[in-house]
Amino acid sequence: MNDIVTTIDWSRAQFAMTAMYHWMFVPLTLGLGLVVAIMETIYARKKLDPKSAQADIDEWLDITKFWMRLFGINFAIGVATGIVLEFEFGTNWSNYSWFVGDIFGAPLAIEGIFAFFCESTFFAVMFFGWEKFSVRQHCAATWLTAFGASLSAWWILVANSWMQHPVGMDFDPDQMRNVMTSFTDVALSVTAVNKFCHVITSSWALGACFVISVCGWYLLKGRNTGFAFSSIKVAVIVGLVGIVGAMATGDSSAVGVSQDQPMKLAAMEGLYEGRRGTDLVAFGILNPSKKWNDDQDAMLMEIRLPKGLSILSRHDPNAFVPGIKDIIEGRDIIDGKEVNTVNYNERILRGRIAQKALRDYNQARECKDIVGMDKARDKLAKHYKFFGYGYLSKADDAIPSVSMTFYPFHIMVILGSWMLVFLIATVWIVFRRPRWTEYSIAGHPVFPWLAVISAPIAWICSQCGWIVAELGRQPWVIQDIMPVQAAVSSVGSGNVKLTFFIFLFLFSCLLLAEIGIMLNQIRNKK
Numbered sequence: 163m164n165d166i167v168t169t170i171d172w173s174r175a176q177f178a179m180t181a182m183y184h185w186m187f188v189p190l191t192l193g194l195g196l197v198v199a200i201m202e203t204i205y206a207r208k209k210l211d212p213k214s215a216q217a218d219i220d221e222w223l224d225i226t227k228f229w230m231r232l233f234g235i236n237f238a239i240g241v242a243t244g245i246v247l248e249f250e251f252g253t254n255w256s257n258y259s260w261f262v263g264d265i266f267g268a269p270l271a272i273e274g275i276f277a278f279f280c281e282s283t284f285f286a287v288m289f290f291g292w293e294k295f296s297v298r299q300h301c302a303a304t305w306l307t308a309f310g311a312s313l314s315a316w317w318i319l320v321a322n323s324w325m326q327h328p329v330g331m332d333f334d335p336d337q338m339r340n341v342m343t344s345f346t347d348v349a350l351s352v353t354a355v356n357k358f359c360h361v362i363t364s365s366w367a368l369g370a371c372f373v374i375s376v377c378g379w380y381l382l383k384g385r386n387t388g389f390a391f392s393s394i395k396v397a398v399i400v401g402l403v404g405i406v407g408a409m410a411t412g413d414s415s416a417v418g419v420s421q422d423q424p425m426k427l428a429a430m431e432g433l434y435e436g437r438r439g440t441d442l443v444a445f446g447i448l449n450p451s452k453k454w455n456d457d458q459d460a461m462l463m464e465i466r467l468p469k470g471l472s473i474l475s476r477h478d479p480n481a482f483v484p485g486i487k488d489i490i491e492g493r494d495i496i497d498g499k500e501v502n503t504v505n506y507n508e509r510i511l512r513g514r515i516a517q518k519a520l521r522d523y524n525q526a527r528e529c530k531d532i533v534g535m536d537k538a539r540d541k542l543a544k545h546y547k548f549f550g551y552g553y554l555s556k557a558d559d560a561i562p563s564v565s566m567t568f569y570p571f572h573i574m575v576i577l578g579s580w581m582l583v584f585l586i587a588t589v590w591i592v593f594r595r596p597r598w599t600e601y602s603i604a605g606h607p608v609f610p611w612l613a614v615i616s617a618p619i620a621w622i623c624s625q626c627g628w629i630v631a632e633l634g635r636q637p638w639v640i641q642d643i644m645p646v647q648a649a650v651s652s653v654g655s656g657n658v659k660l661t662f663f664i665f666l667f668l669f670s671c672l673l674l675a676e677i678g679i680m681l682n683q684i685r686n687k688k
Contacts, residue, residue: 168655170646173254176662180247181632182625183669187240187676189624192315192362193369194233195308197400199301202226204396206301225393228687229373230304232680234289237311239676243669254658258639258649265331265342266321269349273317281310315365316358323354325640326631327422333546335523335539340643353422356415357631363407364624367581370401371620374588376684378613381599386687394592394613402585405578412578413474420475423641424489425560426634429567431471433485434460438495440483442470445572448565454486454558486564490557504548506557509642513552516545550643559645562636570626570633577623584616 205222208214248270251259259266287295287303295303324330330347331340342348374397377390419427427433432448433440446464472481482495492505504512519542526534554560591598591609599609635641639649 169653169658170650172655172658172662173650174646176658176665177247177250177254178632179662179666180243180250180669181628183673184240184243184247185625185628186621186673187236187243188315189361189365189368189621190236190372191233191240191311192308192365193367193400193404194229194236194372195311195369196366197369197373197397198226198229198233199305199308200396200400201229201393202301202304206297209297221388221392225389228389228683229393230288231683232376234285235676235679235683237285239672242672246665253661254651254653255639255649256651258644260339261644261649262328262331262340262640265324265328265340265348268342268345269317269320269324273314277310277313277317281307281314284310312362315361319358319361320349320351320354323351323357324348325638326357326635327351327353327418328640328643333542333549335520335542336527338520338524353418356411356418360408360411360415360627363404363411364578364627366404367401367408367585368404368617368620368624370397370404370585371581371616373397374401374613375615375617378610378616379684380687381610382607382614389687391592391596394588398585398588398592401581402589405582405585408578409582416474417477420483423635424484424494425486426562426567426630427475428484428486428489429562429564429634430571430630432460432564432568433471433483434487436482436484436488436493436495438472438482439469439480440471441466441468442474443467443572444470445576446568448568450565452564454490454561486561490560506551506560509548509551509560510554510557512545512548513550513554515552516542516549517552519545546643548642550638550640550645550648553645553648554637559637562634567630567634570629574623574626574630577619577626581616581620581623584612588613 201222205219205226208219208222251266284303284306287300288307291300291303328340329351330342330344332343333339334341348354374394377394377397380386380390416427419430428436431440431443432446434452434454443461444465444467447462449459449462452458452460469479471483473479475481475483484494488494489503490506492503492508494501494503519538523535523538523542526532526538551560588609599607637645637647639646
């Protein structure tokens with residue numbers, strides 16, 4: 163038993179480590195791809211305009227090729243980490259792969275066969291086709307590369323969203339696995355659409371901040387200032403659209419989470435007991451000794467926005483938002499009326515009934531007892547919604563780590579707000595007051611330094627968002643249907659530990675290699 167528990171913990175750690183490394187590259191690919199496509203469009207229009215000065219044409223060709231090189235470096239490293247991540251579903255989470263492979267595997271297969279190969283094909287044209295294709299054809303290939311990257315993200319996020327909100331499936335007791343009943347429901351679920359839009363727009367903001375950060379370094383050094391200003395003007399528009407879009411889609415996602423994953427929302431806000439007109443915690447420090455069923459204060463200190471959480475999650479300033487205790491005890495208030503939801507002890511009981519019904523079905527099938535099979539199938543269908551709770555020993559097991567959800571969520575919100583203010587200020591500076599880039603305090607230029615740190619801030623914000631999405635739904639691999647202990651592979655913990663450190667070493671080398679190559683390209687820019 164101890165080895166199984168250790169295997170679960172190390173499998174989770176390995177997958178989290180791989181995902182976080184991979185996520186360092188993905189948003190930059192998505193964001194920088196769009197920026198490069200817009201830059202090449204500007205170049206193509208100037209190239210095809212007989213009135214354009216040759217100096218302008220050469221400038222935008224140089225700008226496009228420079229950022230395209232950085233895009234290509236990042237793209238290559240991201241592919242390597244992504245392949246490992248997909249293989250881990252089979253090596254570390256084989257029970258999960260068997261249980262829902264028909265559903266989960268479909269979007270990943272489409273991503274690999276269509277989206278990734280589309281992306282890779284045009285990637286080759288984009289890098290090696292400057293002399294072989296016309297200006298219009300090459301520009302189209304760049305746009306198609308950016309589109310292919312977004313299309314890959316779409317199918318991967320469809321798979322992830324299905325884990326968060328499983329739809330379009332039925333459980334087949336004969337196969338002992340879930341089967342897809344509606345591909346449309348899986349591919350176009352509201353959760354998938356919201357998640358995709360949020361990831362894409364936030365990636366635009368990150369890609370823009372990366373460009374601005376590099377250009378900030380050039381401004382500090384007094385080098386390539388014309389190149390830097392032209393690049394920033396493109397990037398900042400993309401970034402501002404991205405951060406506004408990310409905030410708008412984040413609002414839609416919050417509504418979805420409140421409906422489908424209320425426990426995650428409660429953990430995000432450190433909310434243990436619900437109330438009408440629930441405030442939003444703008445900043446707070448959690449009480450580490452707080453339990454869901456005691457009378458201690460949830461916060462040691464806090465700054466609240468009145469009724470903010472009710473507005474965010476239910477678009478009603480006076481709405482009731484259930485806390486962790488309310489959810490476990492099965493209490494909610496909707497449209498002013500108290501509603502009894504299924505409490506967690508009852509969910510655990512129903513989950514065990516469903517699991518017993520599945521065993522009874524298999525036994526009846528072996529005995530060719532048709533009546534017994536029908537009876538067991540009906541009971542299983544009635545309680546299958548809570549199938550995963552049958553693996554839990556107590557209600558506390560269904561509560562995610564509040565601290566590991568609360569703090570990343572608030573860091574994400576704070577840094578995202580900072581990015582919005584910074585990008586608005588950058589638009590004003592570069593388009594209206596370019597001399598402000600030289601403004602200094604105590605001899606230190608303000609804007610270039612703020613520009614330089616914008617990239618790491620954007621990356622931290624992006625990583626925090628991913629942590630909230632994944633840790634906030636724990637212990638579920640598939641929400642309400644399969645917890646981590648039922649999904650893990652039957653492998654020794656020693657094997658998982660070994661591969662964890664191997665991947666940690668390899669991914670660290672890849673990350674350092676990318677940083678080194680990129681810095682070399684940036685330093686040697688003439």
